[in-house]
Amino acid sequence: MTKAAKVMVPAIKVTRLHKTFSCCKALDGVSLDINPGEMVALIGASGSGKSTLLRHVAGLAVSDAGPQGGSIEALGRPVQACGRLAADIRTTRARIGFVFQQFNLVGRLPVMTNVLTGSLGRLPLWRSLSGLFPLEDRERAFDALTRVGIPETAWQRASTLSGGQQQRAAIARTLVQRAQIILADEPIASLDPESSRRVMETLATINAEDKTTVVVCLHQVDFAIRYCPRTIALKKGAVIYDGPSAALTPSMLRDLYGAEADELGAGIQGSASFVTGETAALAAAAG
């Protein structure tokens, strides 16, 4: 019963979101619903607004002011409406983990402390400011590091880690947060292929085991198809495709990436062949 009731509330609900930068329109009336437990890829060319959209969902950016700005709800709580953040935004942010392209760890702090900052949202001020994290949180942080596969780095400075390790530490931070949604903004754009695969695999595992809703903004279409059952494609700040990743066709991708298709040509060709090759396998996995 409760499960059914939960399904009624989308994890993320974006309604007619508009965002204008001084140069151009970044988001042009974006509306979308993402259900709890989904793993969704957000794809689009550079400047299509996918990062901007994710930052709005986490309340790290605000939409255009006034009623035309639109609204966002996450986990049944308002994040922002009409260009104003909700009053309880910090409580909502604590339930949403954010993974950044540049990891956004504090380089001079140990990995452990970086991961422990995931608990800041629920700790009383005296504890967080004194740095006396409760034993339970420290255990949780170590478990999270073990889960993402880098427990041996716990007491190293974050800046000494490789890019892939830093990104996994950033994911561990969202685990300590006990985030019900993970938003990942181009998490693999600065990584080599092997690290990229591991980071995506980690996100997929968390999605499968913890039923955490995951929204990944990606540049590489083949990763979207491989790891995310659903893809939302943005072009010039508007949703132009929202559906199963397996149904993406080469012509759709060519339209999506426009002029960039030439430079991404090989990748798109690759993903297209990947689609045709993998559709059967996906169908089999679903069955």
Place this chain on the structure above:
Amino acid sequence: MSTALDTARLSPPPRQSLAKLLVWGLIFTVLAASWSGAEIRPWALITDGANMGTFMADFFPPNFSDWRYYLEEMLITLQIAIWGTALAVVCAVPFGLLCAENVAPAWINQPVRRLMDSFRAINEMVFAMLFVVAVGLGPFAGVLALFVHTTGILAKLFSEAVEAIDPRPVEGIRATGANALEEVVFGIIPQVMPLWISYSLYRFESNVRSATVVGMVGAGGIGVVLWEIIRGFYFAETCAVMLIIIVTVSLIDIASSRLRKLFI
């Protein structure tokens, strides 16, 4: 033909060299204009050379007979510098953060910056004279003078370090649902710590130097001794005190620069 092109490429464009010439011209004009105002009389060094020789001779050999007293006063001077710097560092942390554009809004950072400007604008000697009147003769007046002046300087340096941080880790902390104070403690302070420590140690060095002069207006330490013996024409003793100051200041400089290297 190609050689002519190459030589042209090797010398700076004409506009640039003209600007350089103008800057040099300006520098020499300012120096010449200030000559009479500053009463520069280089020949006085030659004509009064004999006098200066006699005067210098009075300094040697230095008279260390009161060395215990000098060292005690030197120690007090160090203690003035230590407390003046420590109090200033503690106050410069919040003031420095409030001065930073990326931490506090303009309606806070502008008034705080002006307050820090006024702390900095007035020399520690002037503050020392004021505090001698307020709290009486002695080292405490010196501590307060150094404290106020150094707070103004450190707050500015600290805030410049804060303004130069990488904003991304701070956003990473914000995304966890942390409040503003937690963003500062976990996102900003770890980034600026090496610079803050380095600036504080540097100010401690300069405060040891300043503490030797605030004594001259009665604010305690070796400066008081120095002032009295200079006024009494005890030049051999003056020489001894100056040597003690030079050695102490050099030792502190060496120690603190070693220490600073550890934090960078």
